[in-house]
Amino acid sequence: MNTGEDIQALRKIADMSRLIALVMLAMHLYQIGYEHFHAWGISDQFTDKILRGSLSRGLLSDFLRVKIIAMALLLASLIGHQGKKEQGVSPNWAALQLVLGLAGYFGGNLWLSSYPSGKTTFLLYAAASIVGMLLTIRGFARWSRVLWQRLGQTDIFNLENQTFPQQQELIQNEYSVNLPYTFNLLGKLKKGWINITNPFRGILVLGNPGSGKSYFIIRHVISQHIEKGFTMFIYDFKYDDLTQIAYHHWSKNKRKKGKPTQFYRIDFEDLQRTHRCNPLEPTAMSDITDAAESARTILLGLNRDWIKKQGEFFIESAINLLTAVIWYLRCYQDGLYCTLPHVIELMQQDYDRLFSLLRSQKEIEVLVNPFINAYLNNAMEQLEGQVASTKIALARLSSPSLYFVLSGNDFSLDINNPKDPKIVCMGNNPQKIQTYGAVLSLFVNRLVKQVNRKDMEKCSLIFDEFPTIYLNNIDSLVATARSNRVSTCLCVQDISQLRTDYGKDHADVIMNIVGNLISGQVSGDTARQLSERFGKIMQARMSISINSSDTSTSHSHQLESAIPPSTISSLSSGDFVGLIADDPHRPVQLKAFHGRISNDHGRIAREQDSYVQPQTIRNLDKTSVQRNFLQIKDD
Secondary structure (H helix, E strand, O other): OOOHHHHHHHHHHHHHHHHHHHHHHHHHHHHHOHHHHHHOOOOOHHHHHHHHHHHHOOOOOOHHHHHHHHHHHHHHHHHOOOOOOEOOOOHHHHHHHHHHHHHHHHHHHHHHHHOOOOHHHHHHHHHHHHHHHHHHHHHHHHHHOEOOOOOOOOOOOOOOOOOOOOOOOOOOOOOOEEEEEEEEEOOEEEEEEEEEOOHHHOEEEEOOOOOOHHHHHHHHHHHHHHHOOOEEEEEEOOOOHHHHHHHHHHHHHOOOOOOOOEEEEEOOOOOOOOOOOOOOOHHHOOOHHHHHHHHHHHHHHHOHHHHHHOOOHHHHHHHHHHHHHHHHHHHHHHHOOOOHHHHHHHHOOOHHHHHHHHOOOHHHHHHHHHHHHHHHOOOHHHHHHHHHHHHHHHHOOOOHHHHHHHOOOOOOOOOOOOOOOEEEEEEOOHHHHHHHHHHHHHHHHHHHHHHOOOOOOOEEEEEOOHHHOOOOOHHHHHHHHHHHOEEEEEEEOOHHHHHHHHOHHHHHHHHHHOOEEEEOOOOHHHHHHHHHHHOEEEEEEEEEEEOOOOEEEEEEEEEEEOOOHHHHHOOOOOEEEEEOOOEOOEOOOOOEEEEEEOOOHHHHHHHHHOOOOOOOOOOOOHHHHHHHHHHHHHO
């Protein structure tokens, strides 16, 4: 019981023990140097009587034993000593004093046995014993004042407290993506695995430019899925970085058992090495709703600010008119001229010719009626507003190179068809995002419609810099494609970028519906959202109070963020945090991770050196491309 009486009694016992130890040392020295004390006239009958009594009982008969007993009593008195804690007291200096004190205290015996007895030998022995005992007392006193919790000197960022157990077991299946990494657990580096065992629940990769999304994450998703026999679509924003990776691994694995997978690429810049594909392939458009989705995708891709204004009169009018033109060409001569270049050229015709053609098709009569009525009633200002917005937007796509790529039919977009599996890479150009992005959005929209079906091959869709294209109903793709074995991997720099291009509501849905989340360095609202998603862990807390008479230490535990926003904002390139969605057949308890992905940089460098350029598909000159352009106008 920590009461005043008990503390006072403890102090008295400690003082008595210390006094007995000093008296025993004094009696020991008096016995050894008795003749010298007697010569100096210091001896006394009373002390002599005590000395004879101690000798008769054998207490002082052994030099070493009496010193050990005295030291034991001294140490017993010092154990209960609690000095006032100070930050400036060094434990090394206190330990040195203890060692020196014990060495002097017991080392004097060696001195006494090594040299002949005499006054000088005795004085040196006595000095060594007394100084040794004093140094021992001093060392213990300083040791008790050491503040072992060094304030502000270790783990000032609380990094060790924020560590938590992570998955160290490798879990593989026929669909998984497995990334080795290292993580910190209570100051020790450990090896673990990021096991994306269920990629069909969606993969969202976040990270600012340079955080390592492509180098540490996407390249492994591409290589491992190709090795496991996935069909694949890659939207390669900085063409042809990802395309080279895909082509290399396709070349290595194309001779594996099963139906060989074909490799295709769409490149609007290098027409000699690009394949041609018609995104408005008539056989893939079963009803007018397909035309409506294609029209919406094209116009919203060309005018990104329209995404937030869907439902307004002029925007919906433009979409209805383009839908009517697409469906008319789909029905005319069984879709002979149903290509995007033909749609663009037909839209440029004057009102008399255009409306006369469109009103001849009964299925689209309801769509073109408002335009025809405005034309017949001479409401030209309204009509121009409805039609001009469509014409002006589509005019940006009038290009011989675009017409050449979009008017061919080298492959179909059902890439996961078991009869004709494909890997398709489509390249964008950062300098021509507005133009190419709209066309690629149409490709993606039509492709997603065809791959998200039952009884098809497993498929992987990878979108680099996803906000640069417009994909309508991406949330429904992630939600429904899981049962059809379609994996969707979206790369986004920041959630604010997604909100800018898709709107806040749509961006929040994409952020929250994805099951597998991997993030490099991000900041702001994105870091805060991620920190909340990772949850909290129990962390130890310690507080130290130092006053003029005492030092008190308080320990506690409380729930704190496992990965705070500040930590996410300061991640280095290659460091990632995230959450993994497990598989129903193999539940995983440790889903969160925070560590550095381990890339074999030497192997990757050798792999990059072995990349080969794509073969030339056709020999083209500007005359052939221009001839195709004029032919479409004539059609």
